[in-house]
Amino acid sequence: xxxxxxxxxxxxxxxxxxxxxxxxxxxxKAADEIKLAQLLSGYTxxxxxxxxxxxxxxxxxxxxxxxxxxxxxxxxxxxRNDTTGCxxxxxxxxLVTVNYGSRLCRGQIASTIDTFSRVRTGGCSFGDFIPYRKxx
Numbered sequence: 476x477x478x479x480x481x482x483x484x485x486x487x488x489x490x491x492x493x494x495x496x497x498x499x500x501x502x503x504k505a506a507d508e509i510k511l512a513q514l515l516s517g518y519t520x521x522x523x524x525x526x527x528x529x530x531x532x533x534x535x536x537x538x539x540x541x542x543x544x545x546x547x548x549x550x551x552x553x554x555r556n557d558t559t560g561c562x563x564x565x566x567x568x569x570l571v572t573v574n575y576g577s578r579l580c581r582g583q584i585a586s587t588i589d590t591f592s593r594v595r596t597g598g599c600s601f602g603d604f605i606p607y608r609k610x611x
Contacts, residue, residue, distance in 0.1 A: 507540035507565075511555075514544065515607050518553060523603035526580040527554055538564025541599070545579075553607045558599035563587035568596050579604075 492500070514537075527534070527545060534545045534554075541562045545554040564570050568587040572579060579601060587597040 504540065507542070510539050511542060514539065515553065515555070517610050518607035519610055520555075521606040521608060523605045525603060526578045527604050529577055536564065536570060538562065538566075538570075540565060543570070545604070551609045554604040555607060556601050556604050558585075558601060560597045561585060561587050561599035563589070563596040 533548045535548070537544045537546065538561065541558050541560065543556045543558060543561060543564060545556070546552075561570065564587055567590070569590050570585055571588055572583060572585045574583075581601050581603055583601050585599055585601065586595055587599075588594065589596050
């Protein structure tokens, strides 16, 4: 009976990240922060907004870790959205959203799908969109 009681504890302990895995996660996060800083260098953040302006093919989507960047073709404004679970976009997965209008808004749920296998690789919910405007 005591052995049965220890089994769940051993299973939970086996799920904990090792120090090596924790270090790798910290390294990835640091690399993502550096890349974001480089991509947003020369831009000034503005007030968060709950929706992107009118959605069209004028946005280029890029993922850096769990952060999604929506850049207008003009390059003057980049919208940043910090999510959790949509890191697949950074490795080339496709971001799929269900839109009931022409805009992406806070609270909408998105999925990431591997383009080769068509397997769902993650999902997230959008937060506020922070506009970064190019410095003059």
